[in-house]
Every structure is written in structure tokens, then in C-alpha cells.
Amino acid sequence: RAALSVLRDPRDAPILWVLLGICCTTVPMAAGMFKFAGNTRAWHLCGAAYLAFTFATFLQRFILALHYSQHRPLFLKGKQWDALNLIPPLVLCPVMGIPSGMYFLHHVIMHHGEDNGENDLSSTELYQRDSFLHFLHYWGRYVLGCGMVELPLYALRKGRYGLLAKAVGVEIVFFAMLREAFRANPTAFFWTLAMPYLLTSTALMFGNWSQHIFVDGTRPSNGYTNTYNALASFENMYNFNDGYHVLHHNNSKMHWTEFPTYYMANLAKMDKERALSFEGIGFFEIGVYVFLGKLELLAKKAVTPSDLSEKELVQLMRAPLAPG
Numbered sequence: 215r216a217a218l219s220v221l222r223d224p225r226d227a228p229i230l231w232v233l234l235g236i237c238c239t240t241v242p243m244a245a246g247m248f249k250f251a252g253n254t255r256a257w258h259l260c261g262a263a264y265l266a267f268t269f270a271t272f273l274q275r276f277i278l279a280l281h282y283s284q285h286r287p288l289f290l291k292g293k294q295w296d297a298l299n300l301i302p303p304l305v306l307c308p309v310m311g312i313p314s315g316m317y318f319l320h321h322v323i324m325h326h327g328e329d330n331g332e333n334d335l336s337s338t339e340l341y342q343r344d345s346f347l348h349f350l351h352y353w354g355r356y357v358l359g360c361g362m363v364e365l366p367l368y369a370l371r372k373g374r375y376g377l378l379a380k381a382v383g384v385e386i387v388f389f390a391m392l393r394e395a396f397r398a399n400p401t402a403f404f405w406t407l408a409m410p411y412l413l414t415s416t417a418l419m420f421g422n423w424s425q426h427i428f429v430d431g432t433r434p435s436n437g438y439t440n441t442y443n444a445l446a447s448f449e450n451m452y453n454f455n456d457g458y459h460v461l462h463h464n465n466s467k468m469h470w471t472e473f474p475t476y477y478m479a480n481l482a483k484m485d486k487e488r489a490l491s492f493e494g495i496g497f498f499e500i501g502v503y504v505f506l507g508k509l510e511l512l513a514k515k516a517v518t519p520s521d522l523s524e525k526e527l528v529q530l531m532r533a534p535l536a537p538g
Contacts, residue, residue: 220289220298225471229279229288229454236276236306240268244309247402248395261405268309269413276310277418278453284318285466308388309406311414315384316365319377324368326466330426330440335364336419338426339434339538344504353419357412424501425459428490428534437463438487439534443477445517447496450474457496460489484518488530491518504535 217234218224243264251257280302288302289295304314320336328334336356341348355361362385369378396403430439437460444450444457458473468476477484477491484491492500492515503512513527522530 220295222287222290223469225469226282226286226288229282232272232275232279233288233302233306236268236272236310237301240264240272240309241306243268244402244406247406248399251399251401251405253401257401258405261401261409265405265409265413268410273310273414273417274449274453276306277312277414277421278456280307280310280312280317281321281456282454282470284322286469304384308391309410311410311412312418313362313385313411314388314391316362316381319369319374319381320361320365322466323374323377324365325422326463329435329437329463330429331435333368335361335368336422338423339429339440342537343423343427343429343535344507346505349420349423349505352423353416356419357415420501421497424497424504427501427504428531429538430488430534431536431538434538436487438484438489442490442492442500443484443518444496444500445477445491445493447492447494449496459497460484460491481518481520485520488519490516490531493517504531 217230218227221227221230247257247261247264251261283299283302287299289298303317307314307317325334325336328337330337330339332339338352341352343349366378366381366385369375369381392403392407395407425441428439428442430436433439441459441463443460447457449456450458454470455473456470458477461468461473461476483489492512495503495512495515500512503509509528509531510524512531513524516522516524516527519527519530
């Protein structure tokens with residue numbers, strides 16, 4: 215009850231529990247690895263077990279907890295609470311494979327500001343989105359750290375000098391921390407920082423690729439036609455209604471608990487805008503289906519546009535896979 219009293223919105227209690235769970239399990243386990251781990255087979259097995267536990271238990275839920283807490287700050291306003299709002303993006307991000315302090319600029323400012331357009335560093339628009347080779351290029355660009363260089367330059371081009379200063383400052387501290395962590399314990403560094411970065415980068419890039427795999431080239435900046443909704447899926451049951459991606463891109467401040475009611479009240483709008491919605495399948499599965507050329511199976515799971523035949527739905531999906 216005391217913890218809930220510091221939340222701006224009590225509906226975010228499930229997000230708080232995820233963050234507290236990581237603080238009570240993953241963080242002390244990572245600290246223990248740095249204190250005790252040696253370069254032995256037993257400790258590498260411990261590291262693999264640590265990674266498996268952390269990712270199976272928390273990864274997807276943490277990414278979405280971080281996501282919503284950056285769009286809508288989690289804790290109360292006031293200097294005494296500001297430090298709490300910094301814990302997820304600065305402290306927890308590295309052990310979950312995300313560079314410290316970069317998520318807000320990358321996702322909230324750049325991705326939502328550019329809406330998957332050509333100035334969005336994570337845009338899928340220029341790729342053939344049913345090509346695995348194109349995805350490998352997209353993935354490699356991020357994993358090799360191009361965004362760590364390009365993101366501050368993006369802030370500079372946009373005249374966001376405050377964000378530029380913060381990004382550069384955080385990057386300097388972050389890379390200094392990585393250097394010291396490697397010096398302190400290479401085994402712990404590998405399992406708690408290096409491997410999480412590689413795996414989380416893959417998950418983030420494939421997730422964003424899948425969410426923006428259908429982009430109508432005639433309306434690439436339209437939030438109804440450069441993404442889609444995944445209904446009755448794992449993402450919604452366990453990851454704070456993440457599947458309502460059309461709604462999120464059209465109003466990134468809408469609270470995640472409001473998505474289902476708003477969606478049902480706006481079905482006619484989904485049909486009118488030709489927004490794709492799928493039922494019983496998540497983003498990752500949809501991405502795999504597209505790579506395998508299974509658009510006919512996806513058409514069977516589509517619920518909007520509701521006035522199209524399965525053949526017409528396949529045509530509606532196939533054209534937006536081409537580069538814009």
C-alpha cells in the first residue's frame with residue numbers, strides 16, 4: 215500500500231511490481247556474479263542460468279514497463295520522486311540489455327516523433343519487410359551501435375540541445391561503466407551485460423520490425439496504416455496491452471488499461487482507415503508468418519478491415535511489404 219501511494223496513477227501497479235521484482239532478484243544476482251564469479255565452467259553455467267531466469271521471467275514485461283513509464287512517468291511529481299523515475303532507464307536498463315538513458319530519446323522523441331518515417335533511425339520503411347536478409351541489415355545496424363552515434367546527432371539536427379547534452383553525458387558514463395565492469399570481472403560482464411545486450415537488441419529490433427512490417431507506401435506516416443493491432447494475444451495478457459499498437463501510435467499518452475474499451479468503441483474507424491487487426495496472434499508470430507510467406511494464414515486471423523475477403527486481405531498485406 216505504501217508503494218502504491220507514490221504512483222501517479224494506481225493503475226500502473228502491475229508495472230511497479232515488475233520493476234520491484236527485478237530489483238529484488240536480477241539486480242542482487244548480477245551483483246553476486248561480479249563479486250564471486252570466476253572463469254570456470256561452473257560459474258559460466260551459473261551465468262547461463264541467471265540469463266535464462268532473467269529473460270524468461272522479466273524481459274518482455276520489463277521492456278513494456280520501461281516503455282509506458284517513459285511515455286507517462288510512473289512516480290509522483292516532485293524532486294523527492296525524480297530519482298525513482300530514473301531507476302528504470304538508468305539503473306535497470308543495462309542488466310536487461312538496453313543502454314542506459316537512451317530509451318526516452320530513441321523511442322518517445324525520435325520513434326514517435328518521426329512515426330517510422332525516413333528520419334526515424336529505427337524505421338522499417340526503406341526495407342523489403344518480408345526479406346530476412348533485409349532484416350539482418352536492420353538488426354546489424356543497431357547491434358553494432360550505430361544508433362549510439364546517430365541518436366545524439368539526431369538530437370543535434372532537431373535542435374534538442376538539452377537532450378543532446380544528456381545523451382552524450384549518459385553515453386560517456388555508460389561506456390566508462392562497461393569498461394570498469396569488464397575489468398572487474400569478465401565472466402560477470404559477459405553474462406550480465408554483454409549477452410543481455412545482444413539478445414535484447416535482437417528482440418527489440420525484431421519486435422519493431424514486426425510491429426511496422428505492413429507500411430502503406432501511399433500513407434506511410436498514417437498511424438492506422440504503418441502498424442496494426444494484435445488482439446487476444448500474449449502481448450496483451452502479460453505485457454500491458456502492447457498489442458493495441460495502432461491506438462498507441464495515434465495517442466501515445468493513452469493509458470494502457472484504456473486500449474480495449476477504446477478499440478471496441480472505434481471499430482468503425484479501424485474499418486474506414488483500413489487498419490489491420492489480428493486476433494489470437496502476437497507481433498513476433500506475425501513477423502515469422504510474413505518471413506515464411508504465410509499471408510493466407512494471417513488473413514484467417516484478421517478481424518479488421520471486416521468487409522474484406524481473405525483474398526482481399528492478402529492483397530492488402532502484400533503491397534505494404536515493399537520499400538517506401
